[in-house]
Amino acid sequence: MITLASDFGSPYPAAMKGVVLRRSDARLVDVAHDLPRQDVRAAAFWCRETLPYFPPAVHLVVVDPGVGTERDALVVRVGDHALVAPDNGVALPAARRIAAEVCEAVPDVECFRYDYDDPASSTFHGRDVFAPAAADVHEVGVGALESLDAVSPIESVPPDGSPDSVVDCRFPEPTVDPDAATARGEVLVVDDFGNAITNVPGSFLDGRDGDTVDVNGVSAAVATAFAAVDTGERLVTVGSHGFVECDVNRGRGDEAFDLAPGDEVVLVG
Amino acid sequence: MITLASDFGSPYPAAMKGVVLRRSDARLVDVAHDLPRQDVRAAAFWCRETLPYFPPAVHLVVVDPGVGTERDALVVRVGDHALVAPDNGVALPAARRIAAEVCEAVPDVECFRYDYDDPASSTFHGRDVFAPAAADVHEVGVGALESLDAVSPIESVPPDGSPDSVVDCRFPEPTVDPDAATARGEVLVVDDFGNAITNVPGSFLDGRDGDTVDVNGVSAAVATAFAAVDTGERLVTVGSHGFVECDVNRGRGDEAFDLAPGDEVVLVG
Amino acid sequence: MITLASDFGSPYPAAMKGVVLRRSDARLVDVAHDLPRQDVRAAAFWCRETLPYFPPAVHLVVVDPGVGTERDALVVRVGDHALVAPDNGVALPAARRIAAEVCEAVPDVECFRYDYDDPASSTFHGRDVFAPAAADVHEVGVGALESLDAVSPIESVPPDGSPDSVVDCRFPEPTVDPDAATARGEVLVVDDFGNAITNVPGSFLDGRDGDTVDVNGVSAAVATAFAAVDTGERLVTVGSHGFVECDVNRGRGDEAFDLAPGDEVVLVG
Known part of the structure; x- marks a missing residue:
């Protein structure tokens, strides 16, 4: 194959x-x-x-x-x-x-x-x-x-090492504070749906389902399904890659959150 | 497969x-x-x-x-x-x-x-x-x-039945008057070419090839080939799905007829 | 297959x-x-x-x-x-x-x-x-x-002949002057990258690598790699089809050279 x-x-x-x-x-x-x-x-x-x-x-x-x-x-x-x-x-x-x-x-x-x-x-x-x-x-x-x-x-x-004589590619590391109330990361990509996929690990949202978090000062519901919020509403979820995503139910998260690849995201829970 | x-x-x-x-x-x-x-x-x-x-x-x-x-x-x-x-x-x-x-x-x-x-x-x-x-x-x-x-x-x-405990999807039914001079239907989809595909059965156009029909008041030729009308001209034809389509030769029917999915279409022959 | x-x-x-x-x-x-x-x-x-x-x-x-x-x-x-x-x-x-x-x-x-x-x-x-x-x-x-x-x-x-009773398709022929200082051709297609692909044979650029040529009066470097010029800069190269292309490193050549399929291109070396 x-x-x-x-x-x-x-x-x-x-x-x-x-x-x-x-x-x-x-x-x-x-x-x-x-x-x-x-x-x-x-x-x-x-x-x-x-x-x-x-x-x-x-x-x-x-x-x-x-x-x-x-x-x-x-x-x-x-x-x-x-x-x-x-x-x-x-x-x-x-x-x-x-x-x-x-x-x-x-x-x-x-x-x-x-x-x-x-x-x-x-x-x-x-x-x-x-x-x-x-x-x-x-x-x-x-x-x-x-x-x-x-x-x-x-x-x-080894998988955790970097080669010396081959060009490597590393994604930026987010910072998550010890009590996990704040994470500072970056938008890695925006997918075809408009979901803004960050480098913040999904574990940041553990135990927050149903709460809200601020994304660069914009409040959004934490949910595990798009349909948990109304059509057109923002949500923050753990995407299929295991990272925090900034999305909109049946809409584009990148536009609603004003996020593009490379942008900084500060999540406050 | x-x-x-x-x-x-x-x-x-x-x-x-x-x-x-x-x-x-x-x-x-x-x-x-x-x-x-x-x-x-x-x-x-x-x-x-x-x-x-x-x-x-x-x-x-x-x-x-x-x-x-x-x-x-x-x-x-x-x-x-x-x-x-x-x-x-x-x-x-x-x-x-x-x-x-x-x-x-x-x-x-x-x-x-x-x-x-x-x-x-x-x-x-x-x-x-x-x-x-x-x-x-x-x-x-x-x-x-x-x-x-x-x-x-x-x-x-059976294929003509609807299940009770499974979500079904039915397309709207058009109404075609007894002498078939008028049909009232809906645009189901617009394809990549811009053809506006309705739910009106192609039989509505039987015997009308070379005539014109009005689509929401806009007159268009009935034809069996795009090239039967000049480039950029509107036509109404029976699409490959068996439904009436509102098209343009080498152009977009949705724009020329101002039609989008869900819009009502009234055809008068 | x-x-x-x-x-x-x-x-x-x-x-x-x-x-x-x-x-x-x-x-x-x-x-x-x-x-x-x-x-x-x-x-x-x-x-x-x-x-x-x-x-x-x-x-x-x-x-x-x-x-x-x-x-x-x-x-x-x-x-x-x-x-x-x-x-x-x-x-x-x-x-x-x-x-x-x-x-x-x-x-x-x-x-x-x-x-x-x-x-x-x-x-x-x-x-x-x-x-x-x-x-x-x-x-x-x-x-x-x-x-x-x-x-x-x-x-x-034979491959160099044209059939009499079947529709043929021939691309226009460019004219290249005897000392190869000027070529007059046409943009055949623009690809998804925005590269404007002409019908001028790549041999027109033989020996010109590192020089500049004028494309419809606009000067551009002749190069064999996009990255030989700065990001956003125009270049003229021999494309993978063997024809002269008008390109931009990490950008769209069609826009930078104002070229569309069918447009005349005059290359002066």
Whole structure:
């Protein structure tokens, strides 16, 4: 199985699929091709929230603002999963979560360089570098990827470590005060529904269901279901990612709370 | 085969696919993930217009404004098709059409409750309840779904009946006068082309090709092809769903006729 | 394998897939369903840039502003690929490229008429004509498609020829002056990134990397990577299709250069 994620929109992913299918009869599963454009951190977030649900697979992840520059192509192996991606950090958060939560014995995050030269284009390495790489890793098998001539090991780190010679991506850490009455964090992404997903752990809301909290001074009900508040009303809930979200029942939380990715959020319970 | 339909946009459907693929190697086919958001009636319309074309399958349908509340999860079986959906009516119109038009001997619409408790999230039952349910129904087989511990029968109704203890979804009925010179109906949905699809049966236009009809007082040609009128001109035609549509050749009918879902349409021939 | 390309948006492609899957268990691969709406030339461009990357397949291409009129349905065979499409030219550029670049011995482009009568709808031949045709061609095999009763040969042409009795689609030819200091061409399409893709061959930029060129009087750097210029800055590059593109690093070239499909571009190096 090969999953595909990119910010390519349409129809460029089709060229990647064609290239893969010339080399492999793997099952292909689209993760998303409308990841926030050239936004490595947001793409890393969404990969972390989707890829760990898959069975062992080769995950092709191409959000690549550095295409055509000297940046490396990577293969990151965690157990029987492999991620094929540019060396810009986009694959690391997903790899760490797969290692920590999905694999039976927590494996290291093993980083490999994938050598390429003279791709047919300088602007579409998704088609000319990463798609062939993913197909080749799939065909040789994740456990045997070292046998590919193009692959050479860089370093391995435990899931809580950061590699020295590979670009990492870390999300900002929130601060939650000892009595948990205040949390200070950041909006990581806004999803298609308009839910503003923060980095504040859902545990901040433990025991507050039915109460209200202030979000940057705006009061909102704490609820476990959108429909617990009236249509159009704000709510704060623990989203499916385990973080505090600022939402509106049948509406857009980002607009109602005036929040965008990167904005600071101060929650007072 | 498992088909997937939702209003989740992107990339949430990928998490559902991952969950399914951990439990099943079924073929997955996306129906749509941009169904009108939290609009059960519109989603029910589109499921009715697409799912009956598929061979026997498990159809996962998640448009679920009541997620996290007490609403049940359902499995609806019609012949060798099964629909897995929240108990809000979204699956019933498709189930009825599959029963009436697709299955050889018209089967009953059999409704089952799918028990679940403590899903990992309160806001993403597509991932945590419905995807596992669809995979499990697929793996045990539609004909044997009663053998799943989580499944218990509620009631069965013929395709022209409405269940008593399951939420139904019925589209409004148009009124067509006896000599068929006037029809009064409603816009059910507007499609991506901007075609305003009404609930008036296409038979209203029988014998009128080349004539004109008034739509809420606006005159338009009756035609069987968009290209029968000039670019940018209005036309009224029988759409692929069998209903009267208000369209524009290479343009948007909803704008030209000033029609939105839910609007009344009075057709005078 | 059957690939699917259309301008249908969502969820109409699902009905096509259902129809195919009732007749065939072919692997289905979506190319795009948001091709520029009813724009045959743009759709032909994108098919030419994606379909040749696939292994042998039946390619279903439905961009069909003439649906419901007398226009024919075609099957175009090139080697072991077949394209199923309306007779409006949309399939020809891809067919020619597959013949010229993909097949081992350059085959002719063989055009066949696919007869149909009384489809269930007059507005959705994707579902009622082309999907069954693609499935039937797949099932009988591309090499044996003549054995289908509905199929009759029209004519065969070499890849550099144009058929007499089938609608063709040709892209405009640019003019490049002998010393290659000036090229006059046209924007063929704008992609999802906002890159304005012209018909000027990339060779126009040979040896100019790091120089500047004027695009309709606006100066821009020539570069082989977006990141070679600052964020928000214009660049001119050879795109993945081999043509000169007018782009912006992490921005939209169409807006920065004020270019839309069909616009003339004069490049002065």
